[in-house]
Amino acid sequence: MTATIKTSSGLKSYLDGKDEFEVEAGRSVLETLISLNIKPELIALVIVAGEQRSKDYVIQEKDVVKVMAIIGGG
Amino acid sequence: MNGYGGKILRVNLSTGKIAKEQTPVDVARDFIGGRGFGAYYLYKEVPQGADPLGPENKLIISSGPMSGLMVPGAGKCDFTTKSPLTGGYASASMGGHFTAEIKYAGLDSIILEGISSKPVYLFIDNDRVELRDASEFWGQGTIAVEKQFKEKFGEEFQIAVIGPGGENVVPYACINHDFGRQAGRGGVGAVMGAKKVKAIVIHGTKSITVSDSQAYRNAGKALFKACKDASFLEEWTRYGTTVVTSWCDEVGALPTRNFSAGSFEDGKNLYGPVMREKIVITDKGCFGCPSPCGKYSRSKKYGSYVEGPEYETIGLLGSNLGISDIEAVAQANLLADDAGIDTISAGNAIGWAMECYEKGIFTKDDTDGLELKFGNIEATFELIGKISRKEGFGALLAEGVKKASQKIGKGTEKFAIHVKGMEQSAYATHNATAMLLAYMTCDVGAHHNRSWAITYDLQVGRDLVVPEKVARVIWLQNFRPMFDVLGGCRLQWVELGIDRNLYIAALDAITGIHRDWDDYEKVGDRIWNLTRMFWARENDGFSRSWDMPAPRFYEDAPESGATKGQITKIEDVHRLLDMYYEQRGWSNDGLPTSEKLAELNLSELVA
Numbered sequence: 001m002t003a004t005i006k007t008s009s010g011l012k013s014y015l016d017g018k019d020e021f022e023v024e025a026g027r028s029v030l031e032t033l034i035s036l037n038i039k040p041e042l043i044a045l046v047i048v049a050g051e052q053r054s055k056d057y058v059i060q061e062k063d064v065v066k067v068m069a070i071i072g073g074g
Numbered sequence: 075m076n077g078y079g080g081k082i083l084r085v086n087l088s089t090g091k092i093a094k095e096q097t098p099v100d101v102a103r104d105f106i107g108g109r110g111f112g113a114y115y116l117y118k119e120v121p122q123g124a125d126p127l128g129p130e131n132k133l134i135i136s137s138g139p140m141s142g143l144m145v146p147g148a149g150k151c152d153f154t155t156k157s158p159l160t161g162g163y164a165s166a167s168m169g170g171h172f173t174a175e176i177k178y179a180g181l182d183s184i185i186l187e188g189i190s191s192k193p194v195y196l197f198i199d200n201d202r203v204e205l206r207d208a209s210e211f212w213g214q215g216t217i218a219v220e221k222q223f224k225e226k227f228g229e230e231f232q233i234a235v236i237g238p239g240g241e242n243v244v245p246y247a248c249i250n251h252d253f254g255r256q257a258g259r260g261g262v263g264a265v266m267g268a269k270k271v272k273a274i275v276i277h278g279t280k281s282i283t284v285s286d287s288q289a290y291r292n293a294g295k296a297l298f299k300a301c302k303d304a305s306f307l308e309e310w311t312r313y314g315t316t317v318v319t320s321w322c323d324e325v326g327a328l329p330t331r332n333f334s335a336g337s338f339e340d341g342k343n344l345y346g347p348v349m350r351e352k353i354v355i356t357d358k359g360c361f362g363c364p365s366p367c368g369k370y371s372r373s374k375k376y377g378s379y380v381e382g383p384e385y386e387t388i389g390l391l392g393s394n395l396g397i398s399d400i401e402a403v404a405q406a407n408l409l410a411d412d413a414g415i416d417t418i419s420a421g422n423a424i425g426w427a428m429e430c431y432e433k434g435i436f437t438k439d440d441t442d443g444l445e446l447k448f449g450n451i452e453a454t455f456e457l458i459g460k461i462s463r464k465e466g467f468g469a470l471l472a473e474g475v476k477k478a479s480q481k482i483g484k485g486t487e488k489f490a491i492h493v494k495g496m497e498q499s500a501y502a503t504h505n506a507t508a509m510l511l512a513y514m515t516c517d518v519g520a521h522h523n524r525s526w527a528i529t530y531d532l533q534v535g536r537d538l539v540v541p542e543k544v545a546r547v548i549w550l551q552n553f554r555p556m557f558d559v560l561g562g563c564r565l566q567w568v569e570l571g572i573d574r575n576l577y578i579a580a581l582d583a584i585t586g587i588h589r590d591w592d593d594y595e596k597v598g599d600r601i602w603n604l605t606r607m608f609w610a611r612e613n614d615g616f617s618r619s620w621d622m623p624a625p626r627f628y629e630d631a632p633e634s635g636a637t638k639g640q641i642t643k644i645e646d647v648h649r650l651l652d653m654y655y656e657q658r659g660w661s662n663d664g665l666p667t668s669e670k671l672a673e674l675n676l677s678e679l680v681a
Contacts, residue, residue: 006305009571014533019305019571041532044321045309052347068306070321070529 003063005032011042011069029065030055044070075102076285077139077584079181083203085196087269088129088188092203097182104675106597107138109165109558111183112154113601116163117608117679119185126158126261127243127268129189135176135234135274136183138561142174142282142361144294145580146301146572147563149173149361153257155265159245159419159474160495160519162609164260167523167558168234169360169368170252172276175232179278190270195223198276199231208272212241215412216250223275231277237414239462240267244472246419246497247462250411254368254381255360258416260496260518285586293580297572301364304570311357314367315385316346322389326636327501327509327528329394331448332425333491333626336502337635340398344388349400355379360563365570373401380408383417386522389500390421395428396448406454413462422497423471424457426479426490435484442466491624493520494609503627505640506531508543511650512550514621517605525550526568539646544653552598559597600674603658603666607680610665617663621651 005021012019015038023032033040033055045068046053059065081094105114112134124130134154141148151173157164176184179198186196193208211219216237223233232251239247240263247263248256257263284290301307310317319341322328326336342348353373358381359366372379383391383403391410392403410417424446430436431446438445442460444453444467460468470478475497479490491498496519503510508527513520525547534543557564560581566572574591582588610616631641655662659670671677 008306009304010568012571039532041325042529044317045313047309066305066309068309068317070318 003059003061003065005036006064006066007038008067008069011038014038023059025059025061025063027059028055029053029057029059029067032059033067038067042069043067075099076283076586077143078102078107079137079177079179079280079282081181083181083184083198085184085186085203085205086188087186087190087194087205087271090205092205104597105601106559106594107182108136108141108150108152108561109154109167109555110597110601111136112152112165113163113604113608114679115183115185116154116156117604120156122611124156126156126161126265129187131156131265133186133262133265133269134183135186136561137173137176137181138559139581139585141561142177143284143584144290145362145562145577146297146365146566147360147363148561149363150558150561150563151176151257152558152561153249153262155260155262156612157245157260157496157518158243158264158268159261161613162494162518163605164262164518165558165605166248166257166259166262168249168251168255168257169563170232170255171361172232172234172251173561174361175276175278177278177282178280179276180280184274186266186269186271189268193270193272195273195275196271198274198278200278200280211272213238216414217253217412219273220250220253223273227275227277231275233273233275235273236263236266236271237412237462239413239415240264241272242462242464243267244415244462244464245474246416247414248416250414254358254370254411256411256416258418259521263414284584286583289583290580293576293583297576297580298364300572300576301566301570304572307365307570310367310569311365313346313350314357314369316349316369316388318385319388320345322501324636325532326504326632326640327506329389329425329500329502330635331396332394332422332429332489333498333502333624334429334489334630335632335635336504336637338393338398339634341393343398344392344400344403349383349388352400353404363563365566367565371404373404375401376405378405378408380404380411382411383407386500387417387421390418390425391454394421394425394500395454397451397454399451402451402454406458409455409458413458415458415462418499419474419497420458420461422475422491423461423478424454426475426486427457427467427471429489430482430486435482435486440467488625488629491520491626493623494620496520498624501528502637503623503642504632504637505642506536507539507642507646507650508547510623510627510642510647511544511654512547514623514647514651515547515551515654517551517602520623524555526554537640537642539649541653541657544650544657548654548657549595551602552595553591555601556594556598559601596674600676603670603674604676604679606660606666607671607676617665618651621664623647
């Protein structure tokens with residue numbers, strides 16, 4: 001049971017240069033972010049299959065979950 | 075010079091003299107263009123003590139070597155002047171298509187000098203440059219005037235125009251362009267109004283030479299491909315800057331009721347997806363933009379159309395006023411744009427007045443009968459007009475929160491949210507020490523775009539006061555504004571995550587001169603120090619106290635929301651400044667040392 005998390009490129013510097021992770025399905029986005037050492041409060045937007053979801057969304061098998069961080073501001 | 079228009083246009087409004095001079099090679103080398111040119115000419119040519127609204131002040135309008143070329147977002151134009159709001163340095167960046175036409179007309183900068191005896195507009199069509207009578211346009215809103223000029227001269231002409239706010243020299247009047255883009259901050263529109271220049275109308279068809287056309291094409295294509303391939307292009311384009319609204323609410327950065335809190339109980343009604351669904355009808359980009367963040371909106375309730383609102387306007391004319399109706403925010407945005415006043419400063423001024431009213435400091439006798447409670451939409455609309463006309467109670471708010479609160483007293487200075495007289499943009503900084511420092515030390519006053527460090531606060535610990543945070547703020551201050559120097563937009567780099575070295579390949583091919591980012595950051599440091607010297611030159615006693623934030627952030631903890639009970643301790647505010655000055659190579663009073671100035675080759679200029 002795996003899914004994919006894609007993060008903003010701007011987070012790479014906090015994540016050893018990576019912006020894509022294979023993760024287990026069945027956990028919430030929030031739990032998954034914490035397990036990846038991504039601070040949930042950095043994430044502004046969670047998108048799954050083009051739909052906006054909350055950080056409580058439970059990740060399903062084969063989901064591609066895009067988590068958009070706010071890095072630059074205006 | 076490759077990548078440059080090649081000429082500086084000087085227009086003396088007092089005498090009517092119009093002249094061109096070669097863009098100096100050494101100035102281009104040391105200050106590059108855009109904001110750098112503005113800083114150089116401001117320091118060098120505006121005499122010490124000049125009245126910001128007098129004939130000695132200048133308005134310097136500059137493109138950069140990136141402007142108008144095949145680089146993503148190459149549409150940024152800088153407006154620099156001595157600020158009538160702060161008495162210090164003002165530099166406002168405007169998107170759209172104006173800067174490209176400056177280049178296509180064979181220019182790099184337009185310098186407006188003196189004061190006209192009657193309303194005029196500056197007409198530029200390649201080498202044809204004329205001052206024309208603008209009496210028929212004086213008094214009209216920005217949108218109507220731009221529309222008339224488009225009809226009169228054609229769509230290919232680009233227009234920068236002031237509204238009644240600029241004509242009435244409201245010190246935070248802005249300059250409008252493309253029906254919704256602004257050079258917003260510091261009162262650049264008031265300076266244009268004081269010079270009696272209603273608009274600049276410009277079009278050019280000249281080529282811009284580049285050093286290596288094949289390498290330039292390759293580098294440009296690589297940049298645009300990187301934007302197209304970016305993971306979050308679709309999401310960024312869908313929401314633009316409004317993607318941060320919900321996030322700011324969540325982390326306690328959304329200005330709420332005059333920055334008394336950082337989370338708004340009705341904030342959900344203002345979030346990006348709500349706005350997209352309720353009012354947005356299309357996306358709108360600037361010159362050469364592959365990721366258009368502008369949102370063009372329609373309010374059914376008010377029967378109006380507006381570009382926006384951007385996040386800053388949602389924060390200041392929405393939550394900061396206790397307003398949770400996105401259509402009302404859009405309407406307030408439209409009224410401010412048409413009147414030609416900065417939505418950020420106006421939102422602060424009205425928020426301050428509402429807090430005064432709710433505290434009983436103002437009554438209806440003071441406010442022209444307006445019941446200035448937070449959430450009063452109609453009063454907000456009314457005040458935007460009154461401010462732009464300096465009418466009744468609006469005349470007080472038109473002074474900006476620093477001067478207005480000094481005039482009223484009664485402790486209202488404590489909740490006038492500004493640094494150096496410039497009202498704070500839309501990030502509440504009760505507990506975000508890097509962002510607070512960024513506001514305290516920003517070169518124009520409390521503005522966010524030089525150093526947007528709030529995510530760094532969240533990443534490393536928001537109340538930490540450590541040298542690494544200070545170093546981050548300084549790096550951002552030196553690097554981010556380089557896009558305003560180069561004449562392009564930073565958002566593709568910061569939000570789409572484009573490899574910044576791709577820009578180097580393009581810039582090298584354009585100019586034929588290799589410079590890496592370390593070199594550009596050095597230029598950023600040079601400009602930062604020069605503008606600091608301008609502040610010191612123009613303001614007696616300029617020192618550490620000028621860098622202090624609004625007391626609200628170290629005395630007045632929010633009673634609700636994500637930052638409930640949190641403030642930055644005053645001793646930490648001073649520790650931040652101590653570290654900042656040391657890392658900048660400044661004295662303990664916050665002034666660049668002679669050694670620092672020498673290191674940056676500024677000794678002669680500031681002597």
